[in-house]
Amino acid sequence: MNEHGWLLLIPRTLRFESQLAVRHLRAGGRQTLLTVSAVAAGVIIVVFVTALIFGLQGRWTEVLTEAIPHITIRVTELTPMALADIPGVSAGAVSTLIEQRAPQRRNIENWAQVVAIVRDIPGVRVVAPAVSNQAFASKGGNPIGVSVIGADPDIQDQVTPVTENLIAGHYRGLTSEEIVIDYELARDLNVSTGDRIRLTSSTGAVESFTIAGIYSQGRGRGSAYITLRTAQSLYGLGTAINTIQVKVLNIYEADRVAGRIRALVPYEARSWIQEFPQFLSTLRMQTASAYLISGFSLIASSFAIASILIVSVLQKSKQIGILKSMGARRRQILRAFLLEGLGIALVGSVAGASFGTLIVYLLSLIEQPITRVGQQPEALFPVAIIPASIGLTMVAATVSTVVAALLPARRAARLNPVDVIR
Amino acid sequence: MPPVVIETRELQKSYFGKVTVPVLHGIDLRIFAGEFVAIIGQSGSGKSTLLNILGALDVPTSGTVLINGVDISTLDDDALADLRSEEVGFIFQFHHLLDEYTCLENVLLPLIIRQGSVGDAERDRVIRLLERVGLGHRLDNHPDEMSGGENQRCAIVRALANAPRIVLADEPTGNLDSRSGQEVFALMRDMNREVGVAFVMVTHDDRLAQAADRILLIDDGRMRQLDKEEHRVRTEGMR
Numbered sequence: 167m168n169e170h171g172w173l174l175l176i177p178r179t180l181r182f183e184s185q186l187a188v189r190h191l192r193a194g195g196r197q198t199l200l201t202v203s204a205v206a207a208g209v210i211i212v213v214f215v216t217a218l219i220f221g222l223q224g225r226w227t228e229v230l231t232e233a234i235p236h237i238t239i240r241v242t243e244l245t246p247m248a249l250a251d252i253p254g255v256s257a258g259a260v261s262t263l264i265e266q267r268a269p270q271r272r273n274i275e276n277w278a279q280v281v282a283i284v285r286d287i288p289g290v291r292v293v294a295p296a297v298s299n300q301a302f303a304s305k306g307g308n309p310i311g312v313s314v315i316g317a318d319p320d321i322q323d324q325v326t327p328v329t330e331n332l333i334a335g336h337y338r339g340l341t342s343e344e345i346v347i348d349y350e351l352a353r354d355l356n357v358s359t360g361d362r363i364r365l366t367s368s369t370g371a372v373e374s375f376t377i378a379g380i381y382s383q384g385r386g387r388g389s390a391y392i393t394l395r396t397a398q399s400l401y402g403l404g405t406a407i408n409t410i411q412v413k414v415l416n417i418y419e420a421d422r423v424a425g426r427i428r429a430l431v432p433y434e435a436r437s438w439i440q441e442f443p444q445f446l447s448t449l450r451m452q453t454a455s456a457y458l459i460s461g462f463s464l465i466a467s468s469f470a471i472a473s474i475l476i477v478s479v480l481q482k483s484k485q486i487g488i489l490k491s492m493g494a495r496r497r498q499i500l501r502a503f504l505l506e507g508l509g510i511a512l513v514g515s516v517a518g519a520s521f522g523t524l525i526v527y528l529l530s531l532i533e534q535p536i537t538r539v540g541q542q543p544e545a546l547f548p549v550a551i552i553p554a555s556i557g558l559t560m561v562a563a564t565v566s567t568v569v570a571a572l573l574p575a576r577r578a579a580r581l582n583p584v585d586v587i588r
Numbered sequence: 589m590p591p592v593v594i595e596t597r598e599l600q601k602s603y604f605g606k607v608t609v610p611v612l613h614g615i616d617l618r619i620f621a622g623e624f625v626a627i628i629g630q631s632g633s634g635k636s637t638l639l640n641i642l643g644a645l646d647v648p649t650s651g652t653v654l655i656n657g658v659d660i661s662t663l664d665d666d667a668l669a670d671l672r673s674e675e676v677g678f679i680f681q682f683h684h685l686l687d688e689y690t691c692l693e694n695v696l697l698p699l700i701i702r703q704g705s706v707g708d709a710e711r712d713r714v715i716r717l718l719e720r721v722g723l724g725h726r727l728d729n730h731p732d733e734m735s736g737g738e739n740q741r742c743a744i745v746r747a748l749a750n751a752p753r754i755v756l757a758d759e760p761t762g763n764l765d766s767r768s769g770q771e772v773f774a775l776m777r778d779m780n781r782e783v784g785v786a787f788v789m790v791t792h793d794d795r796l797a798q799a800a801d802r803i804l805l806i807d808d809g810r811m812r813q814l815d816k817e818e819h820r821v822r823t824e825g826m827r
Contacts (some may be wrong), residue, residue: 182704263809
């Protein structure tokens with residue numbers, strides 16, 4: 167479409183201004199390129215920084231939450247409380263009587279019912295009944311402390327992925343005499359699949375297991391996995407369990423779902439957010455930093471744009487005087503220079519977003535070197551390309567550029583033709 | 589008698605800085621429709637200042653300017669812009685065409701500023717004017733592709749594009765060689781006769797002034813009309 171063609175699409179009242187803005191941009195050559203580059207550079211920095219920070223956050227959150235339950239349901243434990251904190255007790259009261267603790271439930275007897283209730287709560291993805299406790303693992307030598315989880319392998323795999331981290335053997339189809347242990351425990355005990363090890367539970371019960379599989383998550387010592395029935399027997403729970411693990415669809419909804427669980431069942435439900443409050447505050451700090459860096463980048467590029475446009479207005483001051491002598495109104499001149507700023511902003515934003523996304527995409531293809539057994543290939547830069555974030559960046563860059571263009575535009579509009587036509 | 593298109597009463601203009609510099613002292617002036625008036629005077633005598641005030645580009649310190657009977661001191665900024673667009677055309681010493689626009693586009697610019705677009709009939713009228721001044725082959729050329737004389741002819745047509753009643757020309761031949769200057773002046777005179785638009789031309793060229801209908805002399809900030817014989821004698825006396 168030629169210029170006269172597209173001009174017809176512009177409202178009649180803006181045609182002169184639009185045409186002048188386009189002519190200025192075209193005739194500007196290197197100056198236009200410089201201004202567009204300033205906008206694009208700002209957008210590239212913001213796209214890059216946000217993609218990197220949100221990508222890292224996403225990866226950290228994924229690493230943290232993929233191997234743990236998002237919500238853990240346990241029997242509520244009574245915690246000791248200072249006398250003065252008890253409602254109704256007067257300040258300064260002293261008790262010298264040590265009472266025996268009332269008998270407490272330690273286990274979840276009616277777990278099948280609880281599982282059915284929790285499974286129906288919106289946002290819940292997986293509900294895994296389990297026995298979780300401590301034990302000592304040994305193979306002739308010194309016993310090594312280990313966390314034991316007894317659960318149905320098919321369900322447990324959806325809570326803490328074991329099968330996908332297996333180096334050897336199997337987890338699914340685990341029998342009551344088999345155990346899956348992590349690579350570090352296997353190394354410390356000097357055992358491999360098919361060997362037998364002994365578990366001594368916290369209740370003193372001892373059982374021998376054949377190692378069915380060895381896994382590695384690369385995050386320090388992991389748990390040892392046995393079947394639910396075996397764990398109930400090892401810890402003397404009968405048919406009861408002591409924990410229910412829940413995975414939710416949206417990890418950031420875990421608090422809300424945990425609250426709903428607490429309202430429906432008489433047990434304690436703690437989300438991963440409650441378990442790791444520092445993690446979330448760290449994420450917030452990073453997010454704030456990302457926005458701060460983005461804001462400063464856009465402000466810096468706005469100053470650069472304003473400077474270039476001010477010079478442009480000075481260069482065109484004579485032309486502005488001529489246009490005014492031909493009847494151009496102040497607001498026509500103002501709009502022409504604002505449209506020039508808008509044109510720079512739109513081209514710069516699109517170019518910056520495209521180039522920034524390309525850089526981020528290319529970075530995402532770089533993989534880390536494999537440094538440990540069983541390590542899956544991982545990106546060196548775990549970036550997140552978020553279209554909404556890129557869109558927001560483009561809008562912010564456009565707005566800041568137009569605002570930057572306002573000062574030179576007003577200056578142009580106020581020029582007195584007599585002062586500039588000589 | 590033709591109607592008055594510009595009238596000034598007791599027009600005064602001073603520039604205020606560290607020292608106040610009075611430029612125009614009580615100018616009373618009448619320009620009639622369709623006449624060609626030359627304003628002469630020494631450099632710094634206030635000719636250009638007067639022209640800027642007559643074209644509503646500058647404001648007087650005191651006194652009244654009436655354009656087509658309207659006191660321009662009563663007009664706001666937008667109304668003054670409209671007045672410049674509809675009633676007045678400017679020609680400067682330098683052509684001041686916009687480099688980004690072709691010859692035809694430069695001439696159409698006053699119409700686009702005023703109404704946003706140009707109809708076919710107006711476009712044809714402007715092209716005919718350009719052909720009339722010998723620029724029919726330069727419609728799509730940019731200013732840097734044309735000679736000084738051609739650019740100034742283009743600027744004359746631009747001043748006439750909105751069919752104004754007054755054209756104010758500030759030394760329109762001052763930047764041209766003698767031959768081009770004569771051609772441009774002849775063209776302005778022709779346009780004045782053909783279109784009937786009043787021309788007020790500031791000039792240092794006494795031969796051009798002699799060819800005008802009237803000659804006004806600004807001397808020491810005051811204006812008086814010279815008859816042609818007086819001007820001729822005065823000019824010869826200065827040689």
